[in-house]
Amino acid sequence: MSLHFTDGEFLEAWKELDEPNLEGGWEFFTETMGVKIYRLFDKETGLYEYKIFGVLATCTPELCADVYMDLLYRKQWDGYVKELYEKDYDGQSAIYWEVKYPFPLSNRDYVYVRERRDVDADGRKVYVVLAKSSPQSPLPEKSGVQRVNDYKQSVAMESDGACGTKVFMNYFDNPGGNIPTWLVNWAAKSGVPAFITDMQKACSNYSNYCQKNKK
Numbered sequence: 459m460s461l462h463f464t465d466g467e468f469l470e471a472w473k474e475l476d477e478p479n480l481e482g483g484w485e486f487f488t489e490t491m492g493v494k495i496y497r498l499f500d501k502e503t504g505l506y507e508y509k510i511f512g513v514l515a516t517c518t519p520e521l522c523a524d525v526y527m528d529l530l531y532r533k534q535w536d537g538y539v540k541e542l543y544e545k546d547y548d549g550q551s552a553i554y555w556e557v558k559y560p561f562p563l564s565n566r567d568y569v570y571v572r573e574r575r576d577v578d579a580d581g582r583k584v585y586v587v588l589a590k591s592s593p594q595s596p597l598p599e600k601s602g603v604q605r606v607n608d609y610k611q612s613v614a615m616e617s618d619g620a621c622g623t624k625v626f627m628n629y630f631d632n633p634g635g636n637i638p639t640w641l642v643n644w645a646a647k648s649g650v651p652a653f654i655t656d657m658q659k660a661c662s663n664y665s666n667y668c669q670k671n672k673k
Contacts, residue, residue, distance in 0.1 A: 460514065462571045463588045471579055471603055472584040473611040474626040491651045500630070503608070507630040510595075510650055515622040517661035519615040522623045523585035525661050526613065527574055534667065535660040536653075545597075552595040556603060560641070565603045566633050569595045585614045590629075591654060610633035625654075 473479070481494055487497045493512035500507055514522055529542050540638065542554040556567040572589035591609040599605045609631040618624040627650075 462590070462592075463484055463573050467588055467612070468575050468577060468586050470590065471586050471626065471628070472579050472614040474509070474511075474617075474628070475584065475614050475616055475624055478626075478665055480507070480509070484509065488647050490647065491654070493651050493654060495646060495650060497646070503632050505630070505632055505644070508628070508646060508650075510627040510629070512625050512651075512654055513618050513622050514625060514654060514658050514661070515618075515620075516564070516658055517623050519583070519585050519623040520620070521661050521664065522615050522625070522657070523574060523576070523587065525657065525664050526587060526615075528664075530671075531660065531664065531667055535656060535663070540568075545598070547595045550595070552592050552597070553589075554597055556600075563641075564635065564636070566606050567600065567603050568606050568609055568631075569593065569597045570609060571595075579616070584613075584614055587611075587613045604634050606631050606633055 478496075484496045484498045487495045487506075489495070489510070491512075492508060496509045496511075497506040498509075505621070513616075517525075529544060533539050534540050538558050540558050542555050544551055544552070544553045546552075551571070553570050553572065554567065555570070556565055569592050570589050571592045572587060574585065574587045577584045578588055589609075589611045591607050593607045599656050610629070611629045612626075614626045615623050
């Protein structure tokens with residue numbers, strides 16, 4: 459039984475693959491490389507929450523889920539990772555993640571929990587990963603690094619009916635500090651498609667990585 463996420467949250471994520479829920483103020487933001495991005499203005503923070511719909515044409519959903527969950531491997535292929543590891547705190551597992559930001563901005567770091575479930579969705583297999591910040595995890599903040607305490611992400615992946623993966627992602631974080639608008643827009647418009655491209659490359663190289671690093 460999950461201590462962090464409900465069955466309803468997993469259901470809500472994979473249902474977006476069938477019928478995107480864009481009611482309540484979601485607006486179309488941009489489309490690039492076959493990836494559609496929608497956003498929702500958050501009045502409390504003045505920031506946007508994002509929903510991303512796309513296809514990874516060359517990766518199976520099981521492989522995508524395995525790559526997405528492998529933190530050690532992500533340090534190999536994600537150039538924005540400064541530090542990334544999972545650790546137990548009082549019997550509860552949490553992940554520490556430091557992200558490189560361009561000069562002169564301070565790096566950001568996250569402490570979060572996540573869970574993966576492989577769901578039988580009306581006879582289809584859907585891989586769902588939920589994550590959210592865990593500010594109660596006792597990991598001290600670093601000098602010169604801005605802690606992000608308001609973060610959530612959900613990802614749902616299933617076969618596209620061919621050799622690829624249909625992907626849905628819902629994402630929000632409040633990076634704190636004075637982040638320029640150009641950087642926020644770049645991250646959404648360029649960063650997300652670039653991440654999907656990097657993810658496809660990572661999937662294609664994963665078997666070689668596992669062979670080299672098997673115990």
